[in-house]
Amino acid sequence: MADHKLAFTHETLGQRVILDAGGARRHLAEEVERLGASRVMLIAGDGEARIADEVSAGLPVSLRWREVVQHVPVEVAERARSAAAEAGADLLVSVGGGSTTGLAKAVAMTTHLPIVAVPTTYAGSEATRMWGLTENREKTTGLDPAVLPVTVIYDSVLTLSLPVALSVASGFNGLAHCVDSMWAPGTDPINQALALEGIRALTTGLPKVVAEPEGIDGRDRCLYGAYLSAVSFASAGSGLHHKICHVLGGAYDLPHAQTHAIVLPHVLAYNAPAVPDAARRIARAFGARPGQKDDPAEAAVTALERLRGEVDAPRALKDVGMAEFDIPGAAARVMKVVPPSNPAPVSRESVEILLRAAWAGRTPGSRS
Template sequence: MRRFVHETHAQRVVFASGAAREKLAEEIGLLGASRVMVLAGPSEAAVAARVTADLPVALKHDEVVMHVPVAVAERAREAARAHDVDALVSVGGGSTTGLAKAVALTTGLPVVAVPTTYAGSEATSVWGLTEGEVKTTGTDPRVLPRSVVYDAELMLSLPVDLSVASGLNALAHCVDAMWAPRTDPIDAALAAEGIRALAAGLPLVVDDPGGLPGREQALYGAYLAAVAFASAGSGLHHKICHVLGGRYNLPHAPTHAVVLPHVLALNGPAAPEAERRIAEAFGTTTALEGLEALRTRLDAPRALRDYGFREDQIPDAVVAVLPVVPESNPALVTPDNLQQLLRSAWEGATPR
C-alpha cells in the first residue's frame, strides 16, 4: 500500500516576465511594510535599484558573501535592527537569498525574494551559515520567503557559463529529491517535471542567451526543483557539496554541476525506480546517459580542481562527508567508494 506524508510550504509565487518592479511593489503592499531593507550584492545593485524603485526603502545592504559567513550575517542583522526595518527584499542569487534568510532566522522579518539565478533557495525553508571551515544548515519556517517574484528578463544578464552552472545546480535538486530522506511521490513528480523543463530550457539559453523562452523554461524548472527539494530534504549529493563548499570555499553552483553525475552514477543502480523516472524525464535509455548528454551539450563544468579543490584534500573531505551521509541513501557509501567519487570529480573523469 502507498503511504506517505507530504507537506506543502505556504508561499506566494509570482511569475511575470518583464514586470518585477510592478509585482514586487504589490507584494510589499500586501505585507503592509513601510521600512524595507534591500539586500543585493554590488553586481546586482543596478537591477535592485530598478526593481525596488517603488518601495519604501529604509536601507540598502550590499555585503553579500558566498556561503553566508556568520560574521556577515550578524552585521546584516544588526543593520536591520538599527534601521527598524519591517520587511526584507533580496535581489540576487543563492548567497543573497541566504543572507536574507539568516536575518529572518533571528528577527522573524518577512522576506520577499527576487531571484536572478536558478539557485532555488527562495522556495525552501533551508538556511545555511558558515563559521570557519564548517557550513551548518537547518530548516525553519521563519526563513521561507513569504513570496517570490520570478522575472525571466532579470536572467538575461546572467552569463551563459553561470547560467549553465546555476541550472545544473537546480537539476541537482531534482535528482537528489528522488531519493532524499523525506521523498514521496509528489516530490518525485515535481522533480521529474523539473528535469524535463531544465533539460529543455538550458540548451535554449546556450543557443540564444538573449531570448526569453529558454530563460522562462529554466526558471520554471528551477522553481519545481526547489519545491521538490524543500519537501524531500538533503540527499547525498547536497551533503557532499555542503561539505566541499563550506570547508574549502568552493563556488556553490559549479561544485554542484561537477559532483552531480558522480552521485547519480553511484546511486542510480541502487534506486532503479528513481533511475527510470530520471531517464524518462531526459528522454533517454538511462539517467546517466541523459545527464551526460545534457552536460556535453552545455559544455558544463567538469572538474573540481578547476575551482580550487586540491587532490591532497580528498582524504580530509572523505572524513568530513561520511558522518553526514543520509541513512536512507540507496547505495552503501564507504570510505573507498566515496574517495573514488571525489577523486573522479576532482579530475573530471567520466562518471562510472
C-alpha cells in the first residue's frame, strides 16, 4: 500500500497589504498616486465620518458616499453604483467596517473599479473576493475577483474609537473565519496554518484590547489576526458557521459581528467531535495544552469558552434581536445551504437545537 502523500490545490489572492499604526493617511495618499486616480469615490458611513475626513485629506475626492447599511441591501448598492457612474469615479476608497467594505465591493462588482480598503474593525471582508447582497430577507453571497481590494491599509490608531464591546464582537467574527476554515469545503494545509495563527493572534490581542482600550499592541495583534483569518477564509470558503450567520443576518437583520460571536462556540461544539485532529490544533491555538487522554473537542470548546468569558463576548441571539418563534424557519433556511462536506451530519432537528441553544445563551453543546 502506497504511503499517503501531501496533496492539495491552494489559490493565493494577489493583494497589497500594509499595517502601520498611525500611517493610514500617508499610505492612502501614496496608493491613490500609485494607482493614478483622479476621481475618488470615498465610501464611509456617518460613524466613520471623522476618520474618513482625516485619512482622505488632500485626496481628489469627487464623491463622498455616506449611505452604508449592514448586509448591503440591493437597493443601496444600486444607488451607490449609479452615483459612481455619474461622478465618473476611477477609484473606490472604503473607510469603515465590513458593511462599508461590502458596499464598495457591490459597486466594484458592476463597475470593475479598484478598491483601496481602510478597515476600522476586524471584519476581514477586505481580504476576500466574497460579496454579499440582501434582497427580500435573503442574503446572497458569491465570489468575484473584481471585488477584491487591490490594497488594504491597516492602521490600529483608527480602531481606537471602536468601543471595546464591538471590538470583541468583531474579533470573534475573525475567530469564526479561522475556525470555519479548518473544515470548510476548500480547506487545505496552508489556510489551516493561517487560520491557526489567526486564532493565536486574536486570542492574545482581544484581552489586551479589553484591558487597555487605548493601547496599540492589542489592536495591532487583532488587525493582524483579522487579516490572517480572512485570507484563510478566502481560500477555504464558507463552512456551516458562516452559512448559519448569513441566514440569520439576511433574514432577520441581526448585527453581523455579534451574531458570529454568539453562534461560533455552538458550531465548534457541534463539529469538533467529528474532526479530533483539527479540534486538538484549534484548542492549542486558543492556548490550551491538552494531554494525550484529553478529549480534543472538549478542550477546544473549553478554551474558546474561557476566552469568551475573559473578554465578555456576546452570548445569546435573544439579546441581539432574534425572536424565538423564528428559530424553526431559520433552521429550514439553513438546511438549504449546508455544505455537503460538513464534518458532522446535519439535520433540520440538529440545526434547530443548535439555534435554540444559541438563542438562549446556553452552554455550547447542551440542550438545557
